[in-house]
Amino acid sequence: MKQYDLAIVGAGILGTFAAYHAVQRGWSVLLLESGMEAKGASVRNFGQLVPSGMGLNGWRNIGARTIHHLTEINKSTPLPWKKNGSLYVASDEQELQLLEEMQQLNDAQGYASRLLSVNECCELSQPLNKAYAKGGLFFPDDATTESPKLLATLLQFIIQSGRCDYRNGSLVQTVEENDSGCSLRTTDNTIYRARDVLVCCGHQLNRLFPAILQTPAMRICKLQMMDTLASSQVKLHCNLLTGLSIRRYDAFHSCASYANLITSEYQQQLQAEGIHLLFTQRADGSLIIGDSHHYTNALDVDSLDYHNDQHINQLILTEAQRILGVDTLPINRFWNGYYSQHDNSILATSIQKNIHAVTGIGGKGMTCSGGFTELVIEQLTKQQSLDLINIV
Numbered sequence: 001m002k003q004y005d006l007a008i009v010g011a012g013i014l015g016t017f018a019a020y021h022a023v024q025r026g027w028s029v030l031l032l033e034s035g036m037e038a039k040g041a042s043v044r045n046f047g048q049l050v051p052s053g054m055g056l057n058g059w060r061n062i063g064a065r066t067i068h069h070l071t072e073i074n075k076s077t078p079l080p081w082k083k084n085g086s087l088y089v090a091s092d093e094q095e096l097q098l099l100e101e102m103q104q105l106n107d108a109q110g111y112a113s114r115l116l117s118v119n120e121c122c123e124l125s126q127p128l129n130k131a132y133a134k135g136g137l138f139f140p141d142d143a144t145t146e147s148p149k150l151l152a153t154l155l156q157f158i159i160q161s162g163r164c165d166y167r168n169g170s171l172v173q174t175v176e177e178n179d180s181g182c183s184l185r186t187t188d189n190t191i192y193r194a195r196d197v198l199v200c201c202g203h204q205l206n207r208l209f210p211a212i213l214q215t216p217a218m219r220i221c222k223l224q225m226m227d228t229l230a231s232s233q234v235k236l237h238c239n240l241l242t243g244l245s246i247r248r249y250d251a252f253h254s255c256a257s258y259a260n261l262i263t264s265e266y267q268q269q270l271q272a273e274g275i276h277l278l279f280t281q282r283a284d285g286s287l288i289i290g291d292s293h294h295y296t297n298a299l300d301v302d303s304l305d306y307h308n309d310q311h312i313n314q315l316i317l318t319e320a321q322r323i324l325g326v327d328t329l330p331i332n333r334f335w336n337g338y339y340s341q342h343d344n345s346i347l348a349t350s351i352q353k354n355i356h357a358v359t360g361i362g363g364k365g366m367t368c369s370g371g372f373t374e375l376v377i378e379q380l381t382k383q384q385s386l387d388l389i390n391i392v
Protein backbone atom coordinates (compact mmCIF):
# COMPACT_ATOMS: atom_id res chain seq x y z
CA MET A 1 0.00 0.00 0.00
CA LYS A 2 1.28 3.49 -0.90
CA GLN A 3 2.55 5.48 2.07
CA TYR A 4 2.13 9.24 1.55
CA ASP A 5 4.39 11.80 3.19
CA LEU A 6 1.31 13.74 4.33
CA ALA A 7 -2.41 12.98 4.44
CA ILE A 8 -4.67 16.01 4.91
CA VAL A 9 -8.24 15.70 6.17
CA GLY A 10 -10.47 18.48 4.78
CA ALA A 11 -10.12 20.37 1.49
CA GLY A 12 -11.21 23.80 2.69
CA ILE A 13 -8.77 26.68 2.28
CA LEU A 14 -6.53 25.54 5.17
CA GLY A 15 -6.26 21.95 3.92
CA THR A 16 -5.79 23.00 0.30
CA PHE A 17 -3.07 25.56 1.07
CA ALA A 18 -1.34 23.01 3.34
CA ALA A 19 -1.35 20.60 0.37
CA TYR A 20 0.14 23.36 -1.80
CA HIS A 21 3.07 23.97 0.55
CA ALA A 22 3.72 20.25 1.05
CA VAL A 23 3.75 19.67 -2.72
CA GLN A 24 6.12 22.62 -3.13
CA ARG A 25 8.55 20.76 -0.87
CA GLY A 26 8.30 17.69 -3.08
CA TRP A 27 6.18 15.66 -0.65
CA SER A 28 3.62 13.10 -1.77
CA VAL A 29 0.24 14.29 -0.49
CA LEU A 30 -3.20 12.76 -0.05
CA LEU A 31 -6.08 15.25 0.33
CA LEU A 32 -9.33 13.77 1.65
CA GLU A 33 -12.63 15.69 1.55
CA SER A 34 -15.91 14.36 2.92
CA GLY A 35 -18.08 16.26 0.43
CA MET A 36 -18.08 15.87 -3.34
CA GLU A 37 -16.49 19.32 -3.10
CA ALA A 38 -15.74 21.63 -0.18
CA LYS A 39 -18.98 23.27 0.97
CA GLY A 40 -17.85 24.90 4.21
CA ALA A 41 -16.78 28.41 5.15
CA SER A 42 -14.16 28.44 2.39
CA VAL A 43 -16.82 28.75 -0.33
CA ARG A 44 -19.40 30.82 1.56
CA ASN A 45 -17.39 33.96 2.24
CA PHE A 46 -16.71 37.41 0.76
CA GLY A 47 -13.37 36.50 -0.74
CA GLN A 48 -11.72 39.51 0.86
CA LEU A 49 -7.97 39.06 1.28
CA VAL A 50 -7.44 41.80 3.83
CA PRO A 51 -4.13 41.76 5.72
CA SER A 52 -4.99 45.42 6.40
CA GLY A 53 -7.54 44.43 9.06
CA MET A 54 -5.35 41.91 10.91
CA GLY A 55 -3.37 42.44 14.13
CA LEU A 56 -0.42 44.61 13.16
CA ASN A 57 2.56 42.57 14.22
CA GLY A 58 1.55 38.99 13.55
CA TRP A 59 -1.46 38.12 11.42
CA ARG A 60 -0.98 41.05 9.06
CA ASN A 61 2.36 39.56 7.99
CA ILE A 62 0.77 36.12 7.66
CA GLY A 63 -1.92 37.61 5.41
CA ALA A 64 0.71 39.34 3.29
CA ARG A 65 2.44 35.95 2.82
CA THR A 66 -0.83 34.51 1.45
CA ILE A 67 -0.89 37.26 -1.17
CA HIS A 68 2.78 36.58 -1.91
CA HIS A 69 2.01 32.88 -2.57
CA LEU A 70 -0.96 33.71 -4.80
CA THR A 71 1.30 36.07 -6.75
CA GLU A 72 3.88 33.30 -7.18
CA ILE A 73 1.30 30.74 -8.37
CA ASN A 74 -0.15 33.31 -10.74
CA LYS A 75 3.15 33.41 -12.63
CA SER A 76 2.43 29.93 -14.03
CA THR A 77 -1.34 29.48 -13.53
CA PRO A 78 -3.85 32.34 -13.66
CA LEU A 79 -5.84 32.34 -10.43
CA PRO A 80 -9.17 34.16 -9.98
CA TRP A 81 -8.04 36.97 -7.71
CA LYS A 82 -6.91 40.56 -8.10
CA LYS A 83 -4.88 42.97 -6.03
CA ASN A 84 -7.41 45.77 -6.09
CA GLY A 85 -7.07 47.01 -2.52
CA SER A 86 -9.51 47.74 0.30
CA LEU A 87 -11.33 50.93 1.18
CA TYR A 88 -12.36 51.51 4.80
CA VAL A 89 -15.01 54.25 4.98
CA ALA A 90 -15.56 56.11 8.26
CA SER A 91 -19.13 57.03 9.14
CA ASP A 92 -18.32 59.48 11.96
CA GLU A 93 -15.52 61.61 13.39
CA GLN A 94 -14.34 58.91 15.80
CA GLU A 95 -13.87 56.35 13.04
CA LEU A 96 -12.14 59.00 10.95
CA GLN A 97 -9.77 59.58 13.86
CA LEU A 98 -9.02 55.83 13.93
CA LEU A 99 -8.25 55.90 10.21
CA GLU A 100 -5.86 58.83 10.69
CA GLU A 101 -4.12 57.05 13.56
CA MET A 102 -3.89 53.88 11.48
CA GLN A 103 -2.28 55.86 8.68
CA GLN A 104 0.37 57.07 11.15
CA LEU A 105 0.99 53.51 12.39
CA ASN A 106 1.27 52.31 8.79
CA ASP A 107 3.71 55.11 7.95
CA ALA A 108 5.85 54.12 10.94
CA GLN A 109 5.88 50.48 9.77
CA GLY A 110 6.31 51.28 6.08
CA TYR A 111 2.94 49.64 5.34
CA ALA A 112 1.18 51.04 2.27
CA SER A 113 -2.05 52.99 2.81
CA ARG A 114 -3.42 56.44 2.07
CA LEU A 115 -6.16 58.65 3.48
CA LEU A 116 -8.89 59.56 1.00
CA SER A 117 -11.38 62.41 0.82
CA VAL A 118 -15.10 61.65 0.54
CA ASN A 119 -14.97 62.40 -3.19
CA GLU A 120 -12.06 60.01 -3.66
CA CYS A 121 -14.01 57.32 -1.75
CA CYS A 122 -16.96 57.90 -4.08
CA GLU A 123 -14.73 57.19 -7.08
CA LEU A 124 -13.77 53.78 -5.67
CA SER A 125 -17.29 52.85 -4.59
CA GLN A 126 -20.07 53.82 -6.97
CA PRO A 127 -22.48 54.56 -5.45
CA LEU A 128 -21.53 55.64 -1.93
CA ASN A 129 -23.74 57.80 0.28
CA LYS A 130 -21.98 61.13 0.86
CA ALA A 131 -24.08 61.62 3.99
CA TYR A 132 -22.60 58.37 5.38
CA ALA A 133 -18.96 58.78 4.38
CA LYS A 134 -16.69 61.07 6.39
CA GLY A 135 -13.46 59.95 4.72
CA GLY A 136 -11.58 56.78 3.94
CA LEU A 137 -8.35 54.83 4.22
CA PHE A 138 -7.21 52.82 1.20
CA PHE A 139 -4.88 49.80 1.41
CA PRO A 140 -3.55 49.08 -2.11
CA ASP A 141 -2.01 45.68 -1.24
CA ASP A 142 -5.26 43.94 -0.23
CA ALA A 143 -7.00 41.71 -2.75
CA THR A 144 -10.32 40.15 -3.77
CA THR A 145 -11.11 36.67 -4.96
CA GLU A 146 -14.17 34.58 -5.76
CA SER A 147 -13.56 31.89 -3.17
CA PRO A 148 -15.23 28.86 -4.82
CA LYS A 149 -13.29 29.55 -8.03
CA LEU A 150 -10.02 30.15 -6.16
CA LEU A 151 -10.35 26.92 -4.20
CA ALA A 152 -11.16 24.89 -7.33
CA THR A 153 -8.29 26.42 -9.35
CA LEU A 154 -5.78 26.00 -6.52
CA LEU A 155 -6.84 22.37 -6.14
CA GLN A 156 -6.36 21.71 -9.87
CA PHE A 157 -2.94 23.38 -9.74
CA ILE A 158 -1.89 21.09 -6.88
CA ILE A 159 -3.28 17.93 -8.51
CA GLN A 160 -1.50 18.78 -11.77
CA SER A 161 1.81 18.77 -9.91
CA GLY A 162 1.42 14.96 -9.96
CA ARG A 163 2.32 14.82 -6.27
CA CYS A 164 -1.16 15.14 -4.74
CA ASP A 165 -3.97 12.58 -4.86
CA TYR A 166 -7.37 14.12 -4.14
CA ARG A 167 -10.22 11.91 -2.91
CA ASN A 168 -13.59 13.59 -2.52
CA GLY A 169 -16.60 11.84 -0.99
CA SER A 170 -14.16 10.51 1.63
CA LEU A 171 -15.29 11.08 5.19
CA VAL A 172 -12.39 10.16 7.46
CA GLN A 173 -13.67 8.25 10.48
CA THR A 174 -10.47 7.27 12.29
CA VAL A 175 -6.84 8.36 12.32
CA GLU A 176 -4.28 6.26 14.20
CA GLU A 177 -0.53 6.35 14.68
CA ASN A 178 1.67 3.29 15.12
CA ASP A 179 5.36 2.39 14.74
CA SER A 180 5.30 2.37 10.94
CA GLY A 181 3.36 5.64 10.46
CA CYS A 182 -0.28 6.73 10.47
CA SER A 183 -3.37 5.08 9.06
CA LEU A 184 -6.67 6.71 8.13
CA ARG A 185 -9.95 4.91 7.59
CA THR A 186 -12.90 6.42 5.72
CA THR A 187 -16.55 5.51 6.25
CA ASP A 188 -16.46 3.18 3.21
CA ASN A 189 -13.65 1.28 4.97
CA THR A 190 -10.86 2.43 2.67
CA ILE A 191 -7.53 2.53 4.50
CA TYR A 192 -4.79 5.04 3.63
CA ARG A 193 -1.29 5.30 5.08
CA ALA A 194 0.89 8.37 5.61
CA ARG A 195 3.95 9.46 7.57
CA ASP A 196 2.10 12.54 8.93
CA VAL A 197 -1.58 13.44 9.12
CA LEU A 198 -2.95 16.99 9.25
CA VAL A 199 -6.60 17.44 10.23
CA CYS A 200 -8.12 20.66 8.78
CA CYS A 201 -11.76 19.96 9.58
CA GLY A 202 -13.18 23.50 9.81
CA HIS A 203 -16.08 23.61 12.27
CA GLN A 204 -16.69 19.83 12.13
CA LEU A 205 -14.98 19.39 15.49
CA ASN A 206 -16.78 16.32 16.78
CA ARG A 207 -15.71 13.87 14.07
CA LEU A 208 -12.01 13.33 14.86
CA PHE A 209 -10.24 13.93 18.20
CA PRO A 210 -13.20 15.76 19.78
CA ALA A 211 -11.49 15.76 23.18
CA ILE A 212 -8.79 18.02 21.70
CA LEU A 213 -10.67 20.06 19.10
CA GLN A 214 -14.08 20.49 20.73
CA THR A 215 -13.04 22.39 23.85
CA PRO A 216 -14.32 25.42 25.82
CA ALA A 217 -11.66 27.56 24.07
CA MET A 218 -13.30 26.90 20.69
CA ARG A 219 -16.44 28.65 19.46
CA ILE A 220 -18.50 28.15 16.35
CA CYS A 221 -19.69 31.30 14.65
CA LYS A 222 -22.79 31.54 12.49
CA LEU A 223 -22.76 34.35 9.90
CA GLN A 224 -25.60 35.59 7.68
CA MET A 225 -24.81 36.73 4.16
CA MET A 226 -26.61 37.79 0.99
CA ASP A 227 -25.84 38.63 -2.61
CA THR A 228 -27.51 40.77 -5.24
CA LEU A 229 -28.44 39.97 -8.79
CA ALA A 230 -25.77 40.87 -11.33
CA SER A 231 -25.96 44.62 -11.83
CA SER A 232 -24.14 47.14 -13.94
CA GLN A 233 -25.32 50.02 -11.74
CA VAL A 234 -22.88 49.35 -8.90
CA LYS A 235 -19.14 49.57 -9.53
CA LEU A 236 -16.86 48.63 -6.65
CA HIS A 237 -13.22 49.00 -7.59
CA CYS A 238 -11.98 47.32 -4.39
CA ASN A 239 -13.17 45.64 -1.18
CA LEU A 240 -15.45 48.00 0.73
CA LEU A 241 -15.34 47.93 4.54
CA THR A 242 -17.33 50.36 6.62
CA GLY A 243 -17.63 52.11 9.97
CA LEU A 244 -18.57 49.11 12.08
CA SER A 245 -15.70 47.12 10.50
CA ILE A 246 -13.28 49.84 11.62
CA ARG A 247 -14.70 49.41 15.12
CA ARG A 248 -14.40 45.61 14.91
CA TYR A 249 -11.17 44.67 13.15
CA ASP A 250 -8.08 43.81 15.19
CA ALA A 251 -5.79 46.22 13.34
CA PHE A 252 -7.65 49.23 14.73
CA HIS A 253 -7.28 48.02 18.33
CA SER A 254 -3.70 49.36 18.07
CA CYS A 255 -4.96 52.93 17.56
CA ALA A 256 -4.63 55.28 20.54
CA SER A 257 -8.26 56.43 20.50
CA TYR A 258 -9.72 52.91 20.12
CA ALA A 259 -10.22 52.54 23.89
CA ASN A 260 -12.32 55.74 24.03
CA LEU A 261 -14.80 54.91 21.27
CA ILE A 262 -18.37 55.93 22.03
CA THR A 263 -21.08 53.83 20.42
CA SER A 264 -24.48 55.19 19.37
CA GLU A 265 -27.71 53.33 20.13
CA TYR A 266 -28.08 52.40 16.45
CA GLN A 267 -24.52 51.08 16.30
CA GLN A 268 -25.14 49.11 19.50
CA GLN A 269 -28.26 47.56 17.98
CA LEU A 270 -26.21 46.27 15.03
CA GLN A 271 -23.23 45.26 17.16
CA ALA A 272 -25.54 43.21 19.39
CA GLU A 273 -26.05 40.95 16.35
CA GLY A 274 -22.36 41.09 15.46
CA ILE A 275 -23.22 43.07 12.33
CA HIS A 276 -20.66 45.07 10.37
CA LEU A 277 -20.98 45.80 6.69
CA LEU A 278 -18.60 44.48 4.05
CA PHE A 279 -19.12 44.53 0.29
CA THR A 280 -17.35 42.65 -2.50
CA GLN A 281 -18.21 42.64 -6.19
CA ARG A 282 -17.96 39.51 -8.33
CA ALA A 283 -16.87 39.58 -11.97
CA ASP A 284 -20.52 39.36 -13.12
CA GLY A 285 -21.33 42.58 -11.23
CA SER A 286 -23.25 40.96 -8.35
CA LEU A 287 -22.45 42.16 -4.83
CA ILE A 288 -21.73 39.98 -1.80
CA ILE A 289 -23.03 41.76 1.31
CA GLY A 290 -22.81 40.82 4.99
CA ASP A 291 -22.50 39.95 7.75
CA SER A 292 -23.63 39.05 11.27
CA HIS A 293 -21.86 36.97 13.96
CA HIS A 294 -23.52 34.68 16.51
CA TYR A 295 -21.35 32.39 18.63
CA THR A 296 -21.95 28.98 20.19
CA ASN A 297 -19.42 27.21 22.38
CA ALA A 298 -18.03 24.19 20.54
CA LEU A 299 -19.05 21.94 23.45
CA ASP A 300 -22.63 23.08 22.97
CA VAL A 301 -22.71 22.30 19.24
CA ASP A 302 -26.22 20.84 19.41
CA SER A 303 -27.57 24.32 20.09
CA LEU A 304 -25.97 25.73 16.91
CA ASP A 305 -28.63 27.67 15.03
CA TYR A 306 -29.07 26.62 11.38
CA HIS A 307 -31.94 29.03 10.63
CA ASN A 308 -31.61 32.07 8.43
CA ASP A 309 -33.14 34.90 10.44
CA GLN A 310 -35.04 37.48 8.36
CA HIS A 311 -34.75 40.09 11.12
CA ILE A 312 -30.94 39.91 10.81
CA ASN A 313 -31.14 40.03 7.01
CA GLN A 314 -33.29 43.15 7.24
CA LEU A 315 -30.83 44.90 9.58
CA ILE A 316 -27.95 44.12 7.19
CA LEU A 317 -29.92 45.16 4.12
CA THR A 318 -31.13 48.44 5.64
CA GLU A 319 -27.58 49.37 6.67
CA ALA A 320 -26.23 48.36 3.24
CA GLN A 321 -28.76 50.62 1.51
CA ARG A 322 -27.92 53.47 3.89
CA ILE A 323 -24.19 53.13 3.17
CA LEU A 324 -24.59 52.99 -0.59
CA GLY A 325 -27.39 55.59 -0.56
CA VAL A 326 -29.82 53.47 -2.58
CA ASP A 327 -33.52 52.76 -1.95
CA THR A 328 -33.39 49.09 -2.89
CA LEU A 329 -30.88 46.37 -3.64
CA PRO A 330 -32.00 43.46 -5.87
CA ILE A 331 -31.25 40.58 -3.47
CA ASN A 332 -30.69 37.22 -5.11
CA ARG A 333 -29.92 34.81 -2.22
CA PHE A 334 -29.45 34.67 1.54
CA TRP A 335 -27.19 32.07 3.19
CA ASN A 336 -25.46 31.15 6.44
CA GLY A 337 -21.77 30.40 6.88
CA TYR A 338 -20.09 28.74 9.87
CA TYR A 339 -16.51 28.76 11.05
CA SER A 340 -14.64 27.64 14.14
CA GLN A 341 -12.75 30.25 16.12
CA HIS A 342 -10.21 29.53 18.82
CA ASP A 343 -9.62 31.95 21.72
CA ASN A 344 -5.88 32.04 20.87
CA SER A 345 -6.67 33.17 17.29
CA ILE A 346 -6.08 29.64 15.88
CA LEU A 347 -5.62 26.08 17.13
CA ALA A 348 -2.49 24.48 15.67
CA THR A 349 -1.59 21.40 17.64
CA SER A 350 0.30 18.12 17.39
CA ILE A 351 -2.04 15.52 18.85
CA GLN A 352 0.55 12.77 18.65
CA LYS A 353 4.06 12.82 17.20
CA ASN A 354 2.78 12.53 13.60
CA ILE A 355 -0.88 13.51 13.90
CA HIS A 356 -1.60 17.23 13.81
CA ALA A 357 -4.59 19.56 13.52
CA VAL A 358 -5.17 23.14 12.42
CA THR A 359 -8.56 24.76 12.82
CA GLY A 360 -10.28 27.67 14.57
CA ILE A 361 -8.82 30.33 12.26
CA GLY A 362 -12.07 32.30 12.54
CA GLY A 363 -12.94 35.08 10.10
CA LYS A 364 -9.44 35.44 8.63
CA GLY A 365 -9.05 32.10 6.85
CA MET A 366 -9.14 33.36 3.27
CA THR A 367 -6.61 36.05 4.15
CA CYS A 368 -4.25 34.04 6.31
CA SER A 369 -4.41 30.32 5.37
CA GLY A 370 -1.74 30.58 2.68
CA GLY A 371 0.70 32.22 5.08
CA PHE A 372 -0.15 30.15 8.12
CA THR A 373 0.07 26.73 6.47
CA GLU A 374 3.53 27.70 5.20
CA LEU A 375 4.58 27.79 8.87
CA VAL A 376 2.77 24.51 9.53
CA ILE A 377 4.63 22.66 6.78
CA GLU A 378 7.92 24.22 7.94
CA GLN A 379 7.29 22.80 11.42
CA LEU A 380 6.48 19.36 10.05
CA THR A 381 9.64 19.47 7.93
CA LYS A 382 11.65 20.11 11.10
CA GLN A 383 9.61 17.40 12.89
CA GLN A 384 8.62 19.97 15.49
CA SER A 385 5.30 20.28 17.28
CA LEU A 386 2.71 22.64 15.82
CA ASP A 387 2.07 23.83 19.38
CA LEU A 388 5.28 25.86 19.09
CA ILE A 389 3.83 28.18 16.44
CA ASN A 390 2.91 31.42 18.15
CA ILE A 391 1.27 34.31 16.28
CA VAL A 392 0.15 37.38 18.21
Ligand SMILES: Cc1cc2nc3c(=O)[nH]c(=O)nc-3n(C[C@H](O)[C@H](O)[C@H](O)COP(=O)(O)OP(=O)(O)OC[C@H]3O[C@@H](n4cnc5c(N)ncnc54)[C@H](O)[C@@H]3O)c2cc1C
Pocket residue numbers: 009010011012013014015032033034035037038039040041042043044045046047048049050170171172173200201202203204207208223224225290291336337338339359360361362363364365366367368
Ligand atom coordinates in the same frame (compact mmCIF):
# COMPACT_ATOMS: atom_id res chain seq x y z
C1 LIG B 1 -19.76 34.09 5.80
C2 LIG B 1 -18.28 34.09 5.92
C3 LIG B 1 -17.55 35.15 5.39
C4 LIG B 1 -16.15 35.14 5.48
N1 LIG B 1 -15.44 36.11 4.83
C5 LIG B 1 -14.08 36.04 4.83
C6 LIG B 1 -13.31 36.96 4.08
O1 LIG B 1 -13.83 37.77 3.33
N2 LIG B 1 -11.96 36.93 4.22
C7 LIG B 1 -11.34 36.01 5.02
O2 LIG B 1 -10.12 36.05 5.14
N3 LIG B 1 -12.04 35.05 5.66
C8 LIG B 1 -13.39 35.04 5.59
N4 LIG B 1 -14.12 34.10 6.24
C9 LIG B 1 -13.41 33.08 7.01
C10 LIG B 1 -12.95 31.91 6.13
O3 LIG B 1 -13.92 31.59 5.18
C11 LIG B 1 -12.65 30.72 7.04
O4 LIG B 1 -11.70 31.11 8.01
C12 LIG B 1 -12.05 29.56 6.26
O5 LIG B 1 -12.82 29.26 5.13
C13 LIG B 1 -11.92 28.32 7.15
O6 LIG B 1 -11.33 27.32 6.35
P1 LIG B 1 -11.19 25.83 6.86
O7 LIG B 1 -10.42 25.11 5.82
O8 LIG B 1 -10.68 25.83 8.26
O9 LIG B 1 -12.68 25.28 7.00
P2 LIG B 1 -13.77 24.77 5.93
O10 LIG B 1 -13.89 25.66 4.78
O11 LIG B 1 -15.00 24.51 6.72
O12 LIG B 1 -13.17 23.39 5.41
C14 LIG B 1 -13.11 22.23 6.19
C15 LIG B 1 -13.34 21.04 5.28
O13 LIG B 1 -13.07 19.84 6.00
C16 LIG B 1 -13.98 18.86 5.57
N5 LIG B 1 -14.02 17.84 6.64
C17 LIG B 1 -14.33 18.02 7.95
N6 LIG B 1 -14.22 16.85 8.62
C18 LIG B 1 -13.83 15.92 7.72
C19 LIG B 1 -13.54 14.52 7.80
N7 LIG B 1 -13.62 13.86 8.97
N8 LIG B 1 -13.18 13.85 6.67
C20 LIG B 1 -13.07 14.52 5.48
N9 LIG B 1 -13.33 15.84 5.35
C21 LIG B 1 -13.70 16.53 6.45
C22 LIG B 1 -15.29 19.63 5.40
O14 LIG B 1 -16.17 18.94 4.53
C23 LIG B 1 -14.79 20.94 4.81
O15 LIG B 1 -14.82 20.95 3.39
C24 LIG B 1 -15.50 34.09 6.16
C25 LIG B 1 -16.24 33.03 6.69
C26 LIG B 1 -17.62 33.02 6.56
C27 LIG B 1 -18.39 31.86 7.10
